[in-house]
Amino acid sequence: MPHFPMSSVQEARAALAERLRELRLDAGITGKELAKRCGWSVAKSSRIENAHTAPSDADIRAWCAACGADGQAADLVAANRQADSMYVQWRRLQHTGMKRLQEASTPLYERTRLFRVYASRVVPGFLQTPGYATALMGTIAAFRGTPDDVSEAVEARMRRSHVVYEGEHRFATLVEENVLNHRIGDSEVMAGQLGSLLASMALPSMSLGVIPAEAPREQVMWPLEQFTAFDDIRIHVELLAARVTVTAPSELDVYLRAFTRLTELAVYGTEARALIVKAIEALA
Numbered sequence: 001m002p003h004f005p006m007s008s009v010q011e012a013r014a015a016l017a018e019r020l021r022e023l024r025l026d027a028g029i030t031g032k033e034l035a036k037r038c039g040w041s042v043a044k045s046s047r048i049e050n051a052h053t054a055p056s057d058a059d060i061r062a063w064c065a066a067c068g069a070d071g072q073a074a075d076l077v078a079a080n081r082q083a084d085s086m087y088v089q090w091r092r093l094q095h096t097g098m099k100r101l102q103e104a105s106t107p108l109y110e111r112t113r114l115f116r117v118y119a120s121r122v123v124p125g126f127l128q129t130p131g132y133a134t135a136l137m138g139t140i141a142a143f144r145g146t147p148d149d150v151s152e153a154v155e156a157r158m159r160r161s162h163v164v165y166e167g168e169h170r171f172a173t174l175v176e177e178n179v180l181n182h183r184i185g186d187s188e189v190m191a192g193q194l195g196s197l198l199a200s201m202a203l204p205s206m207s208l209g210v211i212p213a214e215a216p217r218e219q220v221m222w223p224l225e226q227f228t229a230f231d232d233i234r235i236h237v238e239l240l241a242a243r244v245t246v247t248a249p250s251e252l253d254v255y256l257r258a259f260t261r262l263t264e265l266a267v268y269g270t271e272a273r274a275l276i277v278k279a280i281e282a283l284a
Contacts, residue, residue, distance in 0.1 A: 209266030
């Protein structure tokens with residue numbers, strides 16, 4: 001597993017930089033001449049061409065104009081924006097609050113048939129109770145300094161969770177045992193959440209495994225950042241400061257292989273229920 005899930009972003013940036021370089025070479029001009037035509041420094045041209053600096057939309061249009069390739073500007077701007085969307089700071093995603101983010105992801109949830117979810121810190125959103133989600137989102141809003149629309153965001157998250165109960169969706173969910181013991185909200189809220197997890201195990205759409213804290217990891221997989229795989233085409237990785245979207249086939253494969261290994265550590269059925277009950281009893 002990469003130590004920091006940014007390779008998809010870097011790959012997209014490098015591909016864009018290479019396309020810009022090819023435009024310059026096809027035009028038969030040097031980096032110095034391109035900089036002159038664009039009205040900026042040679043150093044800026046070099047940084048963009050070597051993927052050290054992400055170009056703005058205006059930079060790309062200027063580059064294309066300097067190379068006599070205005071017709072390619074729109075496609076390159078679109079590629080630039082796609083690369084930019086792969087790594088998005090939570091502050092940017094949530095600058096108007098959290099409700100909009102919940103609603104924006106609903107179409108993705110509705111069209112996904114197979115969810116593979118690994119939860120290393122908190123209960124996955126689609127399994128959260130209103131009380132748990134309220135406590136969690138309240139903490140997030142306070143920490144990130146985003147607008148407080150917690151009540152509306154919780155309602156939107158609950159509506160989005162209809163995919164667990166309706167339609168042809170399947171959920172392969174892995175939860176680290178520490179998630180069961182990491183208290184969000186008060187004891188009553190946490191007990192309600194754990195009880196809801198127990199109930200979810202009976203859902204026909206749900207496979208819920210718990211990875212015991214003492215599971216031997218030397219030959220399998222260490223705890224990772226929390227992530228959700230949407231079918232085989234897209235993965236969202238949750239970092240402290242940002243959400244990373246993984247779409248590169250090679251990196252998708254890394255995460256999906258990691259998920260497969262993590263399933264080998266998990267316990268299911270009676271053993272998983274026992275760990276959840278143990279966490280409930282510890283709240284008393």
